[in-house]
């Protein structure tokens with residue numbers, strides 16, 4: 001695809017020519033009367049003057065993707081407007097959002113704060129194993145925790161407003177819709193722009209089963225803002241959010257039941273990682289109900305506010321809350337996209353884009369969770385940076401998705417970069433698998449980490465063709481895995497070989513040194529021959 005046109009060195013000449021053309025059109029329009037004039041205004045052509053629009057760029061959504069795009073485009077000299085809903089901790093499709101978006105207000109940041117807090121309980125137990133004495137049971141003041149966390153996300157959201165103000169981005173507060181390829185409305189006010197970018201993110205999706213709208217049934221938004229710590233909770237789902245929320249609720253002292261429809265959590269992750277996490281969570285004390293699907297929820301008629309949760313397989317659980325972590329739907333409904341010709345995937349509702357994030361309407365772009373790429377904050381930021389450069393930086397750049405690291409902040413946490421064993425075998429035909437399961441030095445003392453103390457590390461090396469010897473995947477389950485794998489992602493991005501891993505001098509005693517000391521392959525994994533008939 002041709003990179004979208006942006007203001008370049010010939011902008012002044014182009015402007016003069018375009019101004020002349022616009023004047024010609026205008027006088028023609030005056031002669032032809034009001035109807036013709038209106039037609040011209042509504043169908044402004046792609047190559048119209050920048051100055052004939054209110055903005056060079058208008059971004060719908062002020063989350064990770066929208067704020068980054070707006071700020072970076074403004075730095076290139078573009079005139080930028082951005083629409084975002086008013087701030088609230090729990091979002092509402094039409095009336096509540098907040099600058100910073102999901103990651104800052106009801107995703108990565110508050111989740112990680114609650115993860116940190118729940119880990120302290122384990123650390124207090126570890127302390128006893130190291131000789132510390134203290135009396136009484138530690139108790140969590142949940143209300144204080146949530147109030148402090150809410151104060152922090154409100155502060156952060158305010159910082160995002162400051163960043164946009166400093167960049168001279170005009171912020172419109174309200175629900176935006178697309179009216180035409182160059183026009184949006186925010187709360188009824190019409191604004192025109194050379195380019196429009198949809199960065200409206202996604203929201204939790206809950207399966208429609210009997211009882212799924214009862215009070216006490218939660219999404220991740222609600223779970224981050226509960227007034228009481230649930231005594232017993234069912235979490236439905238086997239993905240990132242289910243693992244993370246199950247882990248921190250358990251850490252704070254809830255009885256946790258995880259209901260997942262697969263046999264292991266984290267579909268799409270490396271099989272050894274999935275198996276290791278499954279047994280670690282079980283050993284820790286989380287009740288895993290694998291191969292089960294939610295059937296219904298009802299409120300107990302007698303008794304104190306309990307919910308009765310049933311699965312299709314016959315499990316019945318009495319709990320205070322049921323949380324659905326069953327995936328997310330993009331915020332694309334009611335935006336007016338189809339009416340202007342923006343194609344949306346019929347099944348998932350995600351906006352279809354090309355490699356430059358351009359939709360089926362040339363002046364409209366989409367980035368972040370609203371598209372069908374990976375739903376991670378650093379990916380949304382990468383897409384925004386690339387688009388600002390393409391539109392206004394004079395260089396077309398497509399985001400690249402190789403070696404995107406990701407982590408699940410469960411307890412123990414999981415982190416991964418590159419290919420799983422199945423993907424590596426599929427791509428490279430044959431891989432060397434280096435794997436180690438071990439108890440780190442810290443837990444050779446009698447700490448209280450049932451199920452969390454064993455670490456899994458796995459390194460996959462291509463064994464055939466031009467990539468032979470290159471590390472194509474690293475995986476880890478264990479304390480600090482996300483911090484460790486972030487650093488290893490640099491090596492993978494640089495195309496490091498196993499030999500370079502081996503030649504790196506270890507840092508002792510650490511857990512990470514194991515990545516440099518794996519000498520013997522655990523096995524060679526090969527693509528299965530297709531059966532001959």
Ligand SMILES: Cc1cc2nc3c(=O)[nH]c(=O)nc-3n(C[C@H](O)[C@H](O)[C@H](O)COP(=O)(O)OP(=O)(O)OC[C@H]3O[C@@H](n4cnc5c(N)ncnc54)[C@H](O)[C@@H]3O)c2cc1C
Pocket residue numbers: 060061062063064065066083084085091093096097098099100101102103104106107108109111174175176177199200201202220241331335367368369370374375376377378380
């Ligand atoms: C519980 C949870 C934990 C997560 N943890 C992590 C993590 O640890 N690491 C990680 O990388 N990713 C994590 N994610 C994913 C990450 O939050 C998203 O990938 C990221 O926020 C996507 O950014 P975005 O800008 O595309 O969308 P969003 O951040 O959702 O921003 C979209 C914005 O658009 C606004 N909006 C929507 N419609 C309109 C409209 N019509 N008019 C005006 N404004 C509108 C919304 O209010 C919202 O603020 C997590 C997500 C969740 C739900």
Ligand SMILES: NC(=O)c1ccc[n+]([C@@H]2O[C@H](COP(=O)([O-])OP(=O)(O)OC[C@H]3O[C@@H](n4cnc5c(N)ncnc54)[C@H](O)[C@@H]3O)[C@@H](O)[C@H]2O)c1
Pocket residue numbers: 207236237238239240241242244260261262266267293294325326327328374375376406407408409
């Ligand atoms: N640490 C992180 O980086 C992080 C954390 C949280 C979320 N995220 C992002 O947010 C996205 C959304 O997270 P998520 O955990 O909601 O989604 P997910 O896609 O990771 O997991 C959804 C889970 O719900 C299950 N499911 C779906 N429909 C179901 C149904 N009807 N009944 C039973 N189970 C059902 C799926 O099998 C899957 O296990 C993630 O894909 C990820 O990209 C990232």
